[in-house]
Amino acid sequence: MKKSEQKMQDILSFIEEYTKNSGYPPTYREISANVNLKSINSVKKYLDRLELAGYIKKSGFKSRSIDLVKQEIPTVNFPVVGRVAAGQPILAEQNIEERLVISSSLIGNYDDSLLFALKVRGDSMIDAGINDGDLAIVHSQNTVENGEIAVAMVEDKATVKYFYKNEDKISLHPANPLYQPIEGKNISVVGKVVAIIRKI
Amino acid sequence: MKKSEQKMQDILSFIEEYTKNSGYPPTYREISANVNLKSINSVKKYLDRLELAGYIKKSGFKSRSIDLVKQEIPTVNFPVVGRVAAGQPILAEQNIEERLVISSSLIGNYDDSLLFALKVRGDSMIDAGINDGDLAIVHSQNTVENGEIAVAMVEDKATVKYFYKNEDKISLHPANPLYQPIEGKNISVVGKVVAIIRKI
DNA sequence: TCAAAAGTCAAACATTTGTTCTATTTTTAC
DNA sequence: GTAAAAATAGAACAAATGTTTGACTTTTGA
Numbered sequence: 001m002k003k004s005e006q007k008m009q010d011i012l013s014f015i016e017e018y019t020k021n022s023g024y025p026p027t028y029r030e031i032s033a034n035v036n037l038k039s040i041n042s043v044k045k046y047l048d049r050l051e052l053a054g055y056i057k058k059s060g061f062k063s064r065s066i067d068l069v070k071q072e073i074p075t076v077n078f079p080v081v082g083r084v085a086a087g088q089p090i091l092a093e094q095n096i097e098e099r100l101v102i103s104s105s106l107i108g109n110y111d112d113s114l115l116f117a118l119k120v121r122g123d124s125m126i127d128a129g130i131n132d133g134d135l136a137i138v139h140s141q142n143t144v145e146n147g148e149i150a151v152a153m154v155e156d157k158a159t160v161k162y163f164y165k166n167e168d169k170i171s172l173h174p175a176n177p178l179y180q181p182i183e184g185k186n187i188s189v190v191g192k193v194v195a196i197i198r199k200i
Numbered sequence: 201m202k203k204s205e206q207k208m209q210d211i212l213s214f215i216e217e218y219t220k221n222s223g224y225p226p227t228y229r230e231i232s233a234n235v236n237l238k239s240i241n242s243v244k245k246y247l248d249r250l251e252l253a254g255y256i257k258k259s260g261f262k263s264r265s266i267d268l269v270k271q272e273i274p275t276v277n278f279p280v281v282g283r284v285a286a287g288q289p290i291l292a293e294q295n296i297e298e299r300l301v302i303s304s305s306l307i308g309n310y311d312d313s314l315l316f317a318l319k320v321r322g323d324s325m326i327d328a329g330i331n332d333g334d335l336a337i338v339h340s341q342n343t344v345e346n347g348e349i350a351v352a353m354v355e356d357k358a359t360v361k362y363f364y365k366n367e368d369k370i371s372l373h374p375a376n377p378l379y380q381p382i383e384g385k386n387i388s389v390v391g392k393v394v395a396i397i398r399k400i
Numbered sequence: 401t402c403a404a405a406a407g408t409c410a411a412a413c414a415t416t417t418g419t420t421c422t423a424t425t426t427t428t429a430c
Numbered sequence: 431g432t433a434a435a436a437a438t439a440g441a442a443c444a445a446a447t448g449t450t451t452g453a454c455t456t457t458t459g460a
Contacts, residue, residue: 023267024224027447039409061415063263063447067223073301100303101273106397131329196398197306227417239439261445263417
């Protein structure tokens with residue numbers, strides 16, 4: 001590697017670290033002081049090269065306007081809801097226990113603001129590989145396709161089941177022979193389970 | 201809410217959005233232009249208040265030195281390994297297919313650099329709620345406790361099983377009556393399964 | 401090795417940007 | 431409603447930060 005290419009690396013690393021620590025990028029002089037370059041002009045030339053090479057973007061004459069064009073891992077951010085109280089919207093402030101983040105690629109292309117998570121209670125879906133205590137990530141929607149796993153409100157309680165609908169009759173099927181399907185009235189679909197996370 | 205408190209909110213929101221979009225914070229003048237304040241001095245007073253209230257940190261006389269003291273959600277970052285080639289270290293560059301991120305709270309307090317993920321193949325752990333295609337998050341370690349779920353190398357292939365050890369005899373137990381336990385020689389523990397993620 | 405190219409340096413400059421000051425207007429609280 | 435407090439505005443200032451220029455030194459590549 002050329003000597004100057006090493007310097008380019010050093011400068012890029014310094015910018016990354018500085019930005020991470022400070023919340024804003026360094027100035028040319030701060031860079032010069034930290035990569036063993038006494039000339040501000042040299043710094044500028046390196047930054048021009050870094051920009052040309054696509055590692056950063058700058059805005060002329062603006063201070064600290066180094067924008068790292070980093071390839072961040074895309075994530076989604078969603079709340080974990082606790083007890084779902086009757087009558088309240090699921091995503092009501094009071095229900096939210098914490099917020100979590102996971103890579104978008106783990107759940108498919110859903111809108112951030114329509115996702116939430118729910119801790120699964122009971123073993124009624126155990127044959128679908130959903131255990132007591134698992135975290136279900138749910139996409140809010142009013143209907144799901146037959147055979148999909150849905151979160152539904154049954155008599156003011158949230159439940160996770162396979163969803164089926166024949167001629168306007170809704171039934172929720174457990175994945176456990178010990179339980180009976182739930183049929184009929186007072187069932188409203190809240191969302192579709194798009195992922196399961198289990199801490200072991 | 202007082203009128204000035206609303207303005208404080210507006211300014212904070214603008215800073216957050218600007219920083220997210222640009223990679224660096226706005227100047228006082230950019231703020232003033234975007235929150236309907238014609239006086240730079242007013243901006244400064246609001247920023248002083250925001251700092252006093254703990255929302256931001258500033259460094260005197262530094263340009264664009266607004267540091268948002270956001271409460272970020274802690275995450276861990278780990279690679280997904282594909283085929284594990286014989287003889288190679290699991291985390292070898294060639295094995296890594298992508299990198300993922302999830303909230304730390306989803307897996308417990310493990311060291312970032314010792315985590316990796318592995319796609320589970322087969323249904324030998326189905327009664328433990330681990331399905332074909334599930335992603336297992338693994339903490340690299342050379343030994344695990346009896347009864348824990350381990351990733352082990354058996355004849356140069358990675359497998360996920362319950363781990364048991366009696367008087368130096370290691371056995372790997374599937375969670376599926378259709379499979380037999382694996383015993384004996386040529387078994388080396390690679391890590392412990394700390395979480396399971398399933399995309400549905 | 402040697403000439404050309406690239407990198408380094410220092411200094412002066414132009415622009416941006418945070419700070420301070422004073423006067424005026426608006427809001428707040430009784 | 432009214433006086434005190436708070437917020438706003440404009441301008442001048444001081445410090446910082448990016449840019450440019452030209453001379454010098456080092457590195458590169460045949």
